[in-house]
Amino acid sequence: MSKEEALRRIKDAAETGETVLDLNFHDLTVLPPELFQLKNLTALLLGYNQLSSLPPEIVQLTNLKAILLHNNHLTTLPPEIVQLTKLKRLHLHYNPLVSPPYELAEQGIEAVREYFAEAEGGTKEVAEVKVILVGEGASGKTSLTRCLKGEPFDKHEPTTHGIRIEELTLAGASRSIRCKLWDFGGQEIMQATHQFFLSRRSLYVLVLDGRRDERPEHWLRYIETFGGRSPVLVVLNKYDTNPSFDLNQRFLKEKYPFIVDFYRTSCPRNYGIEELRQAMNEVLDNLPMTKNQWPMSWLRAKERLEQMQEPHISCEQFEDTCLKAGVKGEISRSVLLDFLHDLGIFIHFTEFELEYNHVLAPKWVTGAVYKIINAESLAVSKGLLKLDDLKQILQWQQGDDYRYERRDHNYIIKLMKKFELCYELAGEEVLIPQLLGEAAPSFTFAEEGALRFELRYEDFFPPSIMPRFIVKRHKEIKDNLRWRRGVVLENPMLDATAVVQEDKEARRIQITVTGKDSKLFLALICLTFRELHADFEGLKVSERLPLPDNLTVSVDYESLLNNLEQGVERFVPEGTKKAYSVKDLLKGVHIESAGDQEKVLAMAKANSKDRKLRWLAKKLNRYLDGQPELFGIKLNYQNVIEDVLNRIEK
Numbered sequence: 001m002s003k004e005e006a007l008r009r010i011k012d013a014a015e016t017g018e019t020v021l022d023l024n025f026h027d028l029t030v031l032p033p034e035l036f037q038l039k040n041l042t043a044l045l046l047g048y049n050q051l052s053s054l055p056p057e058i059v060q061l062t063n064l065k066a067i068l069l070h071n072n073h074l075t076t077l078p079p080e081i082v083q084l085t086k087l088k089r090l091h092l093h094y095n096p097l098v099s100p101p102y103e104l105a106e107q108g109i110e111a112v113r114e115y116f117a118e119a120e121g122g123t124k125e126v127a128e129v130k131v132i133l134v135g136e137g138a139s140g141k142t143s144l145t146r147c148l149k150g151e152p153f154d155k156h157e158p159t160t161h162g163i164r165i166e167e168l169t170l171a172g173a174s175r176s177i178r179c180k181l182w183d184f185g186g187q188e189i190m191q192a193t194h195q196f197f198l199s200r201r202s203l204y205v206l207v208l209d210g211r212r213d214e215r216p217e218h219w220l221r222y223i224e225t226f227g228g229r230s231p232v233l234v235v236l237n238k239y240d241t242n243p244s245f246d247l248n249q250r251f252l253k254e255k256y257p258f259i260v261d262f263y264r265t266s267c268p269r270n271y272g273i274e275e276l277r278q279a280m281n282e283v284l285d286n287l288p289m290t291k292n293q294w295p296m297s298w299l300r301a302k303e304r305l306e307q308m309q310e311p312h313i314s315c316e317q318f319e320d321t322c323l324k325a326g327v328k329g330e331i332s333r334s335v336l337l338d339f340l341h342d343l344g345i346f347i348h349f350t351e352f353e354l355e356y357n358h359v360l361a362p363k364w365v366t367g368a369v370y371k372i373i374n375a376e377s378l379a380v381s382k383g384l385l386k387l388d389d390l391k392q393i394l395q396w397q398q399g400d401d402y403r404y405e406r407r408d409h410n411y412i413i414k415l416m417k418k419f420e421l422c423y424e425l426a427g428e429e430v431l432i433p434q435l436l437g438e439a440a441p442s443f444t445f446a447e448e449g450a451l452r453f454e455l456r457y458e459d460f461f462p463p464s465i466m467p468r469f470i471v472k473r474h475k476e477i478k479d480n481l482r483w484r485r486g487v488v489l490e491n492p493m494l495d496a497t498a499v500v501q502e503d504k505e506a507r508r509i510q511i512t513v514t515g516k517d518s519k520l521f522l523a524l525i526c527l528t529f530r531e532l533h534a535d536f537e538g539l540k541v542s543e544r545l546p547l548p549d550n551l552t553v554s555v556d557y558e559s560l561l562n563n564l565e566q567g568v569e570r571f572v573p574e575g576t577k578k579a580y581s582v583k584d585l586l587k588g589v590h591i592e593s594a595g596d597q598e599k600v601l602a603m604a605k606a607n608s609k610d611r612k613l614r615w616l617a618k619k620l621n622r623y624l625d626g627q628p629e630l631f632g633i634k635l636n637y638q639n640v641i642e643d644v645l646n647r648i649e650k
Helices: 003-016 033-037 056-060 079-083 109-121 141-148 188-194 216-227 249-255 273-285 296-307 315-325 330-342 362-373 376-381 387-393 406-418 465-472 518-533 557-565 582-587 594-607 613-624 638-649
Strands: 020-022 043-045 066-068 089-091 123-125 128-134 163-171 176-184 202-208 232-236 259-264 293-295 384-386 423-425 429-431 451-457 477-483 486-490 497-503 508-514 541-547 550-556
Touching: 003 020, 003 033, 033 056, 056 079, 079 109, 089 109, 109 293, 109 296, 109 330, 123 296, 128 141, 128 216, 141 163, 141 176, 141 202, 141 273, 163 273, 163 362, 176 273, 202 216, 202 273, 216 232, 216 249, 232 273, 249 259, 259 273, 293 296, 296 315, 296 330, 315 330, 362 387, 362 406, 376 384, 376 387, 384 387, 387 406, 406 429, 451 518, 451 550, 465 486, 465 497, 465 518, 497 518, 508 518, 518 541, 518 594, 541 557, 541 582, 550 557, 557 582
Parallel strands: 020 043, 043 066, 066 089, 128 176, 128 202, 202 232, 232 259
Antiparallel strands: 123 293, 163 176, 384 429, 423 429, 451 508, 451 541, 477 486, 486 497, 497 508, 541 550
16 A cells, blocks of 8 residues: 555544554555644554654654554664553564564563663663584584684594584674684484574574585575574585585575575685685674664673573572673563573573573583483493493593583483483483484284374474484383384373384384274374474474375375365375275274363373473464364364463462
8 A cells, every 4th residue: 555545544543533543554664744643543553564763753642552563674662662651562573673672572562661671771782693503414514613713724623523612703894793603513313402502593504515415405494494584604615625516506595595695615725714704794794683782781691691600500590690780670581591592602491490490501511412422332222321321421521611510410311301312211221212223123013904194294304303202202112112213102091002113214204003092092193293393493294194005105184184174075196096085084093082082182281291381381382273183183272271371370
């Protein structure tokens, strides 16, 4: 709609005394002065315009209860907005805000009021960012990091097992930007742990070196999943040894619009390093995340936290430090905490209930986890860790950044359990599924008449899916039948046995269930996978039913449900010439009994009791919202969520 139409609507509202004015989609770059004469307005809708600022005159609309400003170009808000005492709803999603920072402003007017109260003592730009280097092992990430810092190339550079964290200052034309370079080891066994240290407010550098097993799209989906809208620089490294290496750059940029550009480098020759450094500088200089205006109280708290010598602190210590620095608002402390995590200054996990919820030193965590995962004794024992062995595994060695005291061991194992990297066994032992043997053990399984289901991952198969599934359902493992790519389960409350195994190359997980209660067990297993999938933003997974008489062909489960709703009785699946009954195919997995449906829901609820309640409610909403029914259950988890929330309130 035109600006003239906006003026007409404002004029009409003045004449009729309207209380709600809809100016969405009017291409407004500024607000017309006539708007501020509408004293009766209680709601003002200004979404999807071209506004770059909100004038202080907005305070003249003293009766406003709601302002919707989503999808504009706002970088700042006027402090006067807090004078609108009746304002209850302030929507600011998808604006490049830096004052107040977007992460705070999107939480609404109360958060904005907190910010401007904190900002009365002044603000300062925080030009800092986390730069994350990812790619296959031995692709040259560590050497590239050294070259970016101006250090000489070392042809004997050891392979990174875990994460290295370095600092780099980029000197721009008008300001310097402080970068924390996180160099992630590329080995698959490490990738399952990386997701806990990746963040969205970052710059990603994908390093490729042209080997035949290079997987550029795997890493781009990896970044897209955990990095959100973060920009990516793709580096074609080792130009000196493989000058012909290239990618379909146009195709990749169209498919992954967060790619900034492609750069060729050679660390031994120092080729392309300065161009890459300049590109990093230009990208970061234009990112709102490096222009956020922090109240001076936030900066004082940050400085005090960075000066602490302890590797980890409690929630109470964090809050006490913030309060002494002048950060009084609860929302402000929460946003500051997220910022410090995203900047790589320290790590915290809001969904984890641990004694030390905030870890100051990321290397303290990663160093311990990777020492354990890479321990020779665990390779021999196929992932079986005796807790008493931690004394030897975590023993300080020359070059280590931290010492791990005996009192730290239990905390580290608790943290690994929360990461779903391991689970507890009897006799002071834990098992790390990532380190299990590749070969499946011998076992018998009555497959005749079994239910079969398949999860097919379209373009990205997270390496942590199967290990985390084993951890989640470890209490049901039958006779210790577990291996790196699969597990045999037997539910003590159901007459059912299941074999769940992944086919890494085909990017799929196959589920086979037998027994009287096979439908119920299949539903529980699939709910667990849906919960896991919710941690991977944009993950494309097709739930499929193999044909009973042709297991090489499967049909999409959601498509079957759509056919049923549209009255399609029979259809010919792709890859066959035979027509199948929609109802017959669904009959194998559909749960029709109301009692069985309630049983599945109750069991799913019971399996989640060990989770932090508010986080559980959020997760249930997240992974069930908008999903189709599951085997006849409409997935109405609202009762479960309401029950959880009621328990929270109590």
